[in-house]
Amino acid sequence: GERSTVRGMIEKTRNSWHAQKGEYDFSHEVKDAMSGCLACKACSTQCPIKIDVPGFRAKFLQLYHTRYLRPVRDYLVAGVESYTPLMAKAPKVFNFFFSQPWLRSMSEKRIGMVDLPLLSTPTLKQSLAGHSAYQTTLEQLEKLGEQDRQRHVLIVQDPFTTYYDAQVVADFVRLVERLGFQPVLLPFSPNGKAQHIKGFLTRFAKTAQKTADFLNRVARLGMPLVGVDPALVLCYRDEYREVLGEQRGAFSVQLVHEWLQKALPQPQEIPPQTGESWYLFGHCTETTALPASTQQWQKIFARYGATLENVSVGCCGMAGTYGHESKNLANSLGIYELSWHQALQRLPRQRCLAPGYSCRSQVKRIEGNGLRHPLQALLEIVR
Template sequence: GKGFRAEYSPAFFGEVLYGELRKIKAAFDPHNRLNPGKICPPQGIEAPMMKVDAVKRGTWDRQIPLAVRQTWRGAMECNGNGLCFNFDAKSPMCPSMKISLNRIHSPKGRATLVREWLRLLADRGVDPLKLEKELPEKRASLRTLIARTRNSWHKRKGEYDFSHEVKEAMSGCLACKACTTQCPIKIDVPEFRSRFLQLYHTRYLRPVRDHLVATVETYAPLMARAPKTFNFFINQPVVRNLAKKHIGMVDLPLLSAPSLQQQLVGHPSANMTLEQLERMSAEQKAKTVLVVQDPFTSYYDARVVADFIRLAEKLGRRPVLLPFSPNGKAQHIKGFLNRFAKTAKKTSEFLNRIAALGMPMVGVDPALVLCYRDEYKLALGEQRGDFHVLLVNEWLAQEINARLSVEVSGEPWYFFGHCTEVTALPGAPAQWAAIFAHFGAKLENVSVGCCGMAGTYGHELTNHKNSLGIYELSWHQAMQRLPRNRCLATGYSCRSQVKRIEGTGVRHPLQALLEIIG
């Protein structure tokens, strides 16, 4: 800040303004006791001003090649403003900083570490852009496996590598994306975090849990064919202990039983193919809404998807459940960026073909829907196409007559927004409140920070304590204060965290609307 640059204050402000600053300082701090040496001394006191004799940051940053600086802009553009050091528990940025009280676990801390990592790579003649470019063409080989195994063994033996410090900071990140909007610079830690993890694991082995998380969209649909059988095994203490000890995963979620397909047996919304959709008449298309599935809600909280289909029917629409197509969010979070790009490309092609039919597409989980808008765009650029998946509230706002005056009465409902949703779309809580008001119900927004689950973050043993602590900061007090059956949360992660800690869960706002409509 300007305080540490006090030697430049006279030149920066000019003689006249600098004199006025000294008068203000004299009025409030005549004896120069508050931050002496910063900005200016009080009028009448000639005191030495702060000087920075060390090498300036720009000198270090210029050691990083220009091309690298331009493509790692998130880390490079952090100006050190420190807004991410906010201790307000109800502020969404930054949950890992709030619970650890360690500035390394903040966007500023992570950006600083990545800049130094990039500088050290440049100092050793390593070009991260070249490495990233070569990765898609690189095939797994015994030689690279042996090299990664050897490096990982040296790591366990305590051999130092600055990359390990960066990795520790990145592993503490919840990838909630609050920094992408709440930070004045909008540095987007999850994006450069994923890039770092991808490169880090070309040198060191990945833990088994990374592969387990990244492939959830492959095995979850298969397991959902026999949910009770798999839940029986997942619930066994021996399985949970093995998962905790050898994989590092705790409180493994159970599959929805009955599954989504079982709940929709015989329903006209299920099992429609793309070809059948293309053959629909213009009149049929005008009444149809397409439901885009995500792996977590469809396979672990299927009732929400089924209830959205019922809600759409109540509103006079014909809902159609689209075939499941992987989203790739979990791959992105764990740094499997090449896999993510392939997943995103395939799903984009599918959704663009659907979008050409001119029917609205709706997804029920905010984090997964917003992935289509943000991560897909970064990964694919123009190849993403122009398909658009709406959030439930965005679609409902289009469907209802928002100008219709309805008297609001009865006990209020309480809205808990997903942190990715409320930071990327700050108008979402008000939009939900307007939708509830349309149906004669009152919805109050509850100001809370992150719930601490953040996808799979809260299921990882290394993060378990922090996950519970983050929840305790703001969510627990609100849940204790408010009637549980009136609390609503849009995020699957949020609902699963509440159920895990409080013992009883909360519903999605769309489920409350279904109850209100009756």
């Protein structure tokens, strides 16, 4: 137990020291090559041979770090779902410190992380203070009759929109309500995506199993489960199935547009489209895994007489935590410049929409103000 752990740490320290001295190991070259992966998963969905590079990168990192020490930033990234809910209890205090130049400089030089995002103020809990969406418990849901259950929508929280972009979740609660349904915010349960990206596969398997068990219990209620961020929702379908196999269970979490497609009544006729167009900047993981998502959003907007145009762009360059790592900063900004920056310069910013949290965060970092989620525009359209 303890002796083997200590021996392992000594061995990793020795190996890492030799690596710093320039001792050759081909695995270092493999790691450098894989560090350029943006985890968009186009390789596993659009490529004819469908090789899952993010998947085998995670396995490689797990093996690599049995020999070499991990950088501190890996632990910070992997633990984001543990400490963020605690920080969100005092967001103004933590935002004050995160805004200090000396702390940002130390983070960049000592940890290798830049432009850390600020927590949402007001918090989601404050935005929905007294709302039934926050007060309804699982026990109360289990006591509902079949007819009442059909009007409920269960919102699956993710760490990024809940704690760093809370207005999106609050607006989804209001949209669900405006459409005649009863929204309920499920208790936050870690997704584990960040653990998988950094190769903490043992920890990820435990996280995934715990959350899968929770979501399977909830799914038995027969109410739709909906999440707002594409990368996190698709993790339930892909990485959970890969790591857990049959132990994952049969729960299904829908994206906002998937739920809307089923929940909205089919119109007798589509109203004529009027007014200024909206512009959709798709999340690269979503558009490669779910190519029809853009058309589905367009049809939803059309039901209310609104025009939604697709903007053909590649990756925004943030790609989860990729753009927050100092060593990737130049690449992140360069990728953004290739398509996103140019498109945003020619379109009205207030009419541009992006479903991905990372994408909105990247735009806010570079342009000074962010984009809205399509659901927020829909909330404005639906009266």
